[in-house]
Amino acid sequence: xxxGESSDLVPGEDESDPWTYNEAIQDKDVDYWQTAMEAExxxxxxxxxxxxxxxxxxxxxxxxLD
Numbered sequence: 100x101x102x103g104e105s106s107d108l109v110p111g112e113d114e115s116d117p118w119t120y121n122e123a124i125q126d127k128d129v130d131y132w133q134t135a136m137e138a139e140x141x142x143x144x145x146x147x148x149x150x151x152x153x154x155x156x157x158x159x160x161x162x163x164l165d
Contacts, residue, residue, distance in 0.1 A: 117123040123132035143149065154160055 117126050117132065120136075123129065123136070126132055
C-alpha cells in the first residue's frame with residue numbers, strides 16, 4: 100500500500116481493485132483500467148524512469164504469466 104491509498108472498501112462494495120493485468124482486462128471496468136494503464140506508461144515514458152538496454156549475452160527474455 101502507498102501513501103494516500105486505503106485498503107478499505109466503499110461501504111456496500113464487495114470488490115477490490117484488480118492486482119494483475121489479466122484481472123484488469125477481465126474487470127467490468129476494463130475501459131477505465133486500460134486508460135489508467137496507458138496514462139501510467141505514458142507518464143513513466145515522459146519522465147524517463149526506465150532505459151531500454153540489450154540483455155546480457157545468453158539471457159533470454161520471456162513473458163511472465165499469472
